[in-house]
Amino acid sequence: MNERLTKLTNWLKREQIDAAFITSPDNVFYLSGFLSDPHERLLGLAVFPEKEPFLICPKMEVNDAKKSGWNFEIIGYSDTERPWDFVEERVNARISKVHKWAIEKEHLNVERYEELLSRFEGASFYSAEEVLHQLRMIKDDNELFLLRKACELADFAVQVGVNEIKEGKSEQDIIAAIEYEVKKKGVSGMSFDTMVLAGANAASPHGTPGATKIKKGDFVLFDLGVIYEGYCSDITRTVAYGDINQEQEKIYQTVLKAEEAAVNATRPGVLAKDLDSIARDIIHQAGYGEYFPHRLGHGLGISVHEYPSMTATNKLELKPGMVFTIEPGIYVPGVAGVRIEDDVLVTESGVEVLTKFPKTLVL
Numbered sequence: 001m002n003e004r005l006t007k008l009t010n011w012l013k014r015e016q017i018d019a020a021f022i023t024s025p026d027n028v029f030y031l032s033g034f035l036s037d038p039h040e041r042l043l044g045l046a047v048f049p050e051k052e053p054f055l056i057c058p059k060m061e062v063n064d065a066k067k068s069g070w071n072f073e074i075i076g077y078s079d080t081e082r083p084w085d086f087v088e089e090r091v092n093a094r095i096s097k098v099h100k101w102a103i104e105k106e107h108l109n110v111e112r113y114e115e116l117l118s119r120f121e122g123a124s125f126y127s128a129e130e131v132l133h134q135l136r137m138i139k140d141d142n143e144l145f146l147l148r149k150a151c152e153l154a155d156f157a158v159q160v161g162v163n164e165i166k167e168g169k170s171e172q173d174i175i176a177a178i179e180y181e182v183k184k185k186g187v188s189g190m191s192f193d194t195m196v197l198a199g200a201n202a203a204s205p206h207g208t209p210g211a212t213k214i215k216k217g218d219f220v221l222f223d224l225g226v227i228y229e230g231y232c233s234d235i236t237r238t239v240a241y242g243d244i245n246q247e248q249e250k251i252y253q254t255v256l257k258a259e260e261a262a263v264n265a266t267r268p269g270v271l272a273k274d275l276d277s278i279a280r281d282i283i284h285q286a287g288y289g290e291y292f293p294h295r296l297g298h299g300l301g302i303s304v305h306e307y308p309s310m311t312a313t314n315k316l317e318l319k320p321g322m323v324f325t326i327e328p329g330i331y332v333p334g335v336a337g338v339r340i341e342d343d344v345l346v347t348e349s350g351v352e353v354l355t356k357f358p359k360t361l362v363l
Helices: 003-015 025-032 059-067 083-094 110-119 129-137 141-164 171-184 199-203 246-265 272-285
Strands: 019-022 044-047 054-058 073-077 100-103 124-127 195-198 218-224 226-228 235-241 297-299 306-310 323-326 329-332 336-339 342-346 351-353
Touching: 003 019, 003 025, 003 044, 003 100, 003 129, 019 025, 019 083, 025 044, 025 129, 044 083, 054 059, 054 083, 059 073, 073 083, 083 110, 100 110, 129 306, 141 171, 141 218, 141 226, 141 235, 141 342, 171 195, 195 199, 199 218, 199 329, 199 336, 218 336, 235 246, 235 336, 246 272, 246 323, 246 329, 246 336, 246 342, 246 351, 272 306, 306 323
Parallel strands: 019 100, 054 073, 100 124
Antiparallel strands: 019 044, 044 054, 195 218, 218 235, 297 306, 297 323, 323 342, 329 336, 342 351
């Protein structure tokens, strides 16, 4: 049994929970090594304190599950079979009665919850999220290798985008060029929908790229990430195309100062909320506090948004091996939108910035 599964089984023993049923593809991948997108079909990993775990997946994916290195039972089912019948049978073959289940309450939908409830009558349900958050929060050496590669590719993708900036090109034109060149590098997919936002569109934190064409005097905001062997990167850079006005430059330099201050303060023992405050105070003092409407950042790994959330209320103490984003922004409608984001690793002595693309204002 791998170390991650062992840690989960030890938690089940401590909490006196009879079984865990893990259904989110990201957590199944983390625990088993099997990466799958089952769409509407059931994917599940059953884990027990003493008995061997089993994996259930669509029959068409059984060979892929074997190739992933999963050495325990794999149950494959066809589209005409009821996967829950197999789950019930295999669980009952391992333990006589389930009194307590650990499930991902944030992921398991009502229909699947009712299946467990009806097949294991009288069972109570407990959240597995916290223990999984804690396990995934500290990255091992292999995870860090994959994250560094994902960040290298994100840097490359931003460079492609910057090279494509020309007057009259649309946001979608640039996105197409970025994703084409990244795919040529063998990348399976982007961490999320690539964002290229120009001019007024950049003043929307989660704007939607479209047919807007680049013109001189625009800020162009790139927010993108790459998936490398199951691990995500997430970078934002804002560049100026042509001359910009004094207030636009002030906004950019304020965001840059806030971002670099939070990055430089990152080290073991610092509280997550303190990093948010460091960046937020700089932006507030410059007169733009109301225009920084989101948290400072988020955890990064198998999921592009994972634990921890870098907010002004999170008292979590930073530890070596944590990877998260630092991404302050200022969005003033009709004036400018700027966000600068890096992926950072907490080291034993401080911080390693995983995304390397320059942050100097390009004019």
